[in-house]
Amino acid sequence: MSAANVENDASAGDVLLEAENLKIHYPIHGGVFLKRIGEVKAVDGVSFTINAGETLGLVGESGCGKTTVGKGIMRLIEATDGHIWFTRRTGERVDLVPLGRKAMRPIRSEIQMIYQDPYSSLNPRWSVGDIVAEPLTVHFPDMKRKERDEKVAWLLEKVGLTGEQAHRYPHEFSGGQRQRVGIARALSTNPRLVISDEPVSALDVSIQAQVVNLMQELQEEFGLTYLFIAHDLSIVEHISHRIAVMYLGNMVEIGPARDLYDNPVHPYTRALLSAVPLPDPSLKRPDRIVLQGEPPSPLAKPSGCPFRTRCPLAEAACAEEIPVLTEVAPGHHVACPVVLR
Amino acid sequence: MSDVSETGAAQAGGTDRKKLLEVKNLRTYFDVEGKTAKAVDGVSFHVFANEVFGIVGESGSGKSVTSLSIMRLIPDPPGRIEGGEIWFNGTNLLDMSYAEMRKIRGNEISMIFQEPMTALNPVFTIGFQLKEAIRHHRKGLTKAEVTDRAEEMLTLVGIPDARRRLKNYPHEFSGGMRQRAMIAMALALEPRLLIADEPTTALDVTIQAQILELMLSVREKTGDASILLITHDLAVVAETCDRVAVMYGGKVQEISDVKRLFAEPLHPYTQGLLTSLPRPDKERRKRLQTIPGIVPSIMNMPPGCKFAERCPLRESRCDTIEPELVEVRPDRFARCHLVEPEGVADAQEAQA
Numbered sequence A: 001m002s003a004a005n006v007e008n009d010a011s012a013g014d015v016l017l018e019a020e021n022l023k024i025h026y027p028i029h030g031g032v033f034l035k036r037i038g039e040v041k042a043v044d045g046v047s048f049t050i051n052a053g054e055t056l057g058l059v060g061e062s063g064c065g066k067t068t069v070g071k072g073i074m075r076l077i078e079a080t081d082g083h084i085w086f087t088r089r090t091g092e093r094v095d096l097v098p099l100g101r102k103a104m105r106p107i108r109s110e111i112q113m114i115y116q117d118p119y120s121s122l123n124p125r126w127s128v129g130d131i132v133a134e135p136l137t138v139h140f141p142d143m144k145r146k147e148r149d150e151k152v153a154w155l156l157e158k159v160g161l162t163g164e165q166a167h168r169y170p171h172e173f174s175g176g177q178r179q180r181v182g183i184a185r186a187l188s189t190n191p192r193l194v195i196s197d198e199p200v201s202a203l204d205v206s207i208q209a210q211v212v213n214l215m216q217e218l219q220e221e222f223g224l225t226y227l228f229i230a231h232d233l234s235i236v237e238h239i240s241h242r243i244a245v246m247y248l249g250n251m252v253e254i255g256p257a258r259d260l261y262d263n264p265v266h267p268y269t270r271a272l273l274s275a276v277p278l279p280d281p282s283l284k285r286p287d288r289i290v291l292q293g294e295p296p297s298p299l300a301k302p303s304g305c306p307f308r309t310r311c312p313l314a315e316a317a318c319a320e321e322i323p324v325l326t327e328v329a330p331g332h333h334v335a336c337p338v339v340l341r
Numbered sequence B: 001m002s003d004v005s006e007t008g009a010a011q012a013g014g015t016d017r018k019k020l021l022e023v024k025n026l027r028t029y030f031d032v033e034g035k036t037a038k039a040v041d042g043v044s045f046h047v048f049a050n051e052v053f054g055i056v057g058e059s060g061s062g063k064s065v066t067s068l069s070i071m072r073l074i075p076d077p078p079g080r081i082e083g084g085e086i087w088f089n090g091t092n093l094l095d096m097s098y099a100e101m102r103k104i105r106g107n108e109i110s111m112i113f114q115e116p117m118t119a120l121n122p123v124f125t126i127g128f129q130l131k132e133a134i135r136h137h138r139k140g141l142t143k144a145e146v147t148d149r150a151e152e153m154l155t156l157v158g159i160p161d162a163r164r165r166l167k168n169y170p171h172e173f174s175g176g177m178r179q180r181a182m183i184a185m186a187l188a189l190e191p192r193l194l195i196a197d198e199p200t201t202a203l204d205v206t207i208q209a210q211i212l213e214l215m216l217s218v219r220e221k222t223g224d225a226s227i228l229l230i231t232h233d234l235a236v237v238a239e240t241c242d243r244v245a246v247m248y249g250g251k252v253q254e255i256s257d258v259k260r261l262f263a264e265p266l267h268p269y270t271q272g273l274l275t276s277l278p279r280p281d282k283e284r285r286k287r288l289q290t291i292p293g294i295v296p297s298i299m300n301m302p303p304g305c306k307f308a309e310r311c312p313l314r315e316s317r318c319d320t321i322e323p324e325l326v327e328v329r330p331d332r333f334a335r336c337h338l339v340e341p342e343g344v345a346d347a348q349e350a351q352a
């Protein structure tokens, strides 16, 4: 079955990754002796699943912890608590959190990341061919040189570049082409899960669509699974099967893309979607919800619901407990006891 | 050169709205590694009084250089304004002395920069800088009144606990808060023309909506002020602007009112931009349309149409002859050999 048909039955697919009560806190050091004086609760008890072959969009305000979730799955940062269950190619289900470096290495080839900034994420002194080949040399050190070169040329062609361009250097490429190099590199080890952190934000208006289409084609061809992190809500809506919304380290809503965009339930999701400008002057937004103030510092998170300080529906009880995700429609979960009452 | 208001009436197709700003054939070049980079190469447009005028376009197409030229803030060297005219309220800014220009910048035109740290001085508190702007604009206020006004401005741009925040230095603000502090400073001057260069790109959509609404409401309060809004976000243009110029390769490729631009884009580049947008009414997960190819290097612009290489309608003349920006519909201008004029008396050139 091609991934294009997954939209309706994505929830029926096998679970590839499951985050369970994931917490990632950054220590803050200060004073003369750089003692630990506090912590940023960047990810504060987040649970979600990603099914094989689907795209899960992850959205939320700047600083809410999206990149930290991605890096936590990549094990570029240590989780403070919780589990990240990953189903390997062999069918084995492993918790990535307690794994040491060595045990993690073979799994790392199955999870790759496309970085936000195509300008700084490629080593300027390496040829594009070397950049794409690097994960292969790390994960498959026994691969023959000739085989590796062939694979690199094949990957470059897959992303719309030519094998001949393997000898050129990043500065000779445009932003969109560089992002393609980053995608070829991420695909080199035949990953099952690709985490893409704002893959098109830094690109020219006319190039964004090229890269988004390429990602979708590759998903269909190779059955890839994406965690797609982005600011641009219209692109997320376009590419995702399901969407998760974060606020200040917590997940406030998750559900099928169409359902979540058509019937947002959490007050934060509603405000977020109502603020998206529409590319059509004949449709003015009468419904815009303008939030007051700005997100509190993650160093001093409010007690209870993290959104209550800006929430139009906040009540005294919201200060008491962090709301849990509750199913409101098939596969659609919301963390707000007030709207659900 | 004929009188400004006269050409204005002719160009606006009979409407005699007052033009607050008119840029004519502006050329701003940079000397880079012994070569000339024509960042802005013959840009013409005008902004009416009491109008929000947008400039959109590819990265590097000359949007920021155009606005910095209006402010006369082009670093020289390596840059220089090679030619053209910038009429503001009846005078050519390019003829002004440095001192006269400073006065205009303080009182009549203010700018929100793409990078907030260029406008904020790191060694002074936010409060000091904001109060400077207020004192400069409204002489005769008491010290207490100036402080109150500064607090009010910070609160208006959505910074909580404003009185205490006045004592912070720029580095103690987050990126989004710095941007808002700069917006507060620009608005405190109550300018006739506010130039906003990507004022909301560093902000989240929810705060972005707040700021755009604030800019528009301040304009309503002051009466006939205009905004020149530079952005690459077409949805922001659709929501906030009255008319818009689309730039590519250092040139204006199309000028139109926003309604007709989105309903019927005329230039192939504008058409490409609009069709490559994901739209809420489009089928989800269908392929987006794309503009193939990449932007030509500014050091090596093709002699003909700057967009020809990527254009689906390209003909051989497009590679050799650069089209002029001409009126192709009443009050709509496009720079393309293949757009046939309709409903205009003579396909006259937009600007001399």
Ligand SMILES: Nc1ncnc2c1ncn2[C@@H]1O[C@H](COP(=O)(O)OP(=O)(O)OP(=O)(O)O)[C@@H](O)[C@H]1O
Pocket: A026, A027, A040, A042, A060, A061, A062, A063, A064, A065, A066, A067, A068, A069, A298
């Ligand atoms: N290395 C670090 N040390 C301390 N705090 C950090 C570190 N990295 C991130 N943070 C903090 O953790 C929080 C979450 O950051 P993160 O980068 O995950 O946000 P994000 O959702 O990706 O935001 P954006 O949309 O701006 O990229 C922020 O408050 C940030 O300041």
Ligand SMILES: Nc1ncnc2c1ncn2[C@@H]1O[C@H](COP(=O)(O)OP(=O)(O)OP(=O)(O)O)[C@@H](O)[C@H]1O
Pocket: B030, B032, B037, B039, B057, B058, B059, B060, B061, B062, B063, B064, B065, B066, B075, B078, B079, B114, B232, B298
């Ligand atoms: N100080 C400078 N020295 C040399 N070249 C410059 C300088 N400033 C701008 N340029 C060049 O002028 C061209 C136009 O730049 P400009 O900043 O106006 O682009 P822009 O349309 O604002 O793009 P963006 O959307 O990325 O902000 C670019 O090619 C840029 O490299």
Ligand SMILES: [Mg+2]
Pocket: A066, A067, A068, A197
């Ligand atoms: Mg991030």
Ligand SMILES: [Mg+2]
Pocket: B063, B064, B065, B114, B197
């Ligand atoms: Mg710019």
